[in-house]
Every structure is written in C-alpha cells, then in structure tokens.
Amino acid sequence: MTTVPGSPVWELVKKSKYFLIKQFGNSNTKVPFSKEPNNLYNVHSYKFLGLANSKTVAVQPSAGEDKAVVLSTTKTKKQNTPTKLQHKTLMRKEFRKMAKSVKN
Structure with a gap:
C-alpha cells in the first residue's frame, strides 16, 4: 500500500x-x-x-480513567503501514507536566 x-x-x-x-x-x-x-x-x-x-498530533481524553489524556502522534517512517501509523501514549501526570510533555 x-x-x-x-x-x-x-x-x-x-x-x-x-x-x-x-x-x-x-x-x-x-x-x-x-x-x-x-x-x-x-x-x-x-x-x-x-x-x-505526515506529522499530526491529537489530544483526547482517556475513556477509562479520570484525569488522563491520550496523546497520539503519527510516525513519519511508517506511512506505508496504516496499522502502525499512530503512536498512542496514555498520560496520567498532573496538568502542568502533561502540558509540558505535549508541547515538547
């Protein structure tokens, strides 16, 4: 593909x-x-x-946990494999630390 x-x-x-x-x-x-x-x-x-x-970022609330955020980014080297394209990270830190890591 x-x-x-x-x-x-x-x-x-x-x-x-x-x-x-x-x-x-x-x-x-x-x-x-x-x-x-x-x-x-x-x-x-x-x-x-x-x-x-090719480079995108999405921030969504976590479905299961309260005060958790799912940060999903696209991998630029995996553009030909759609199943491995998204990299999702669950973040459970306090708000300021989460904002700093999303910004980075």
Whole structure:
C-alpha cells in the first residue's frame, strides 16, 4: 500500500460535507470548521488537515480513567503501514507536566 501526497487528498476532502461544520464567528459570516481526526485546531484548511499531513498530533481524553489524556502522534517512517501509523501514549501526570510533555 502506498500513500498519496497531501495535495490530492486536500482536493478531494475540501468540498466534502462529512467533516465540514459551518458555525458563526465574531460576525454574521459563517466560519468553516472541521471535525476530522488529528486536526488539532479544527480549522478547515490544508495546513491543519490531519488526513494529508505526515506529522499530526491529537489530544483526547482517556475513556477509562479520570484525569488522563491520550496523546497520539503519527510516525513519519511508517506511512506505508496504516496499522502502525499512530503512536498512542496514555498520560496520567498532573496538568502542568502533561502540558509540558505535549508541547515538547
């Protein structure tokens, strides 16, 4: 299985209504947001597209534990194997230590 470069993926996904959410911003104009996986800022643009970029980060709450976070990143050298692409880490530290490690 080979991976597709990011620009053709963006051309296919940018008009898709599956991930697109339009909400009102500061004024009466609608701002496009996206709900796709690995889109950290939820902005509907090529820069933040989680499906097309080789390096992505996602932070989600843990399902089983309270005050735990799952940090998932993509491995750049495993782009041809989708099952090994995501690296997930469960973090149970206090908030400041978790924020520092996510930033790093």
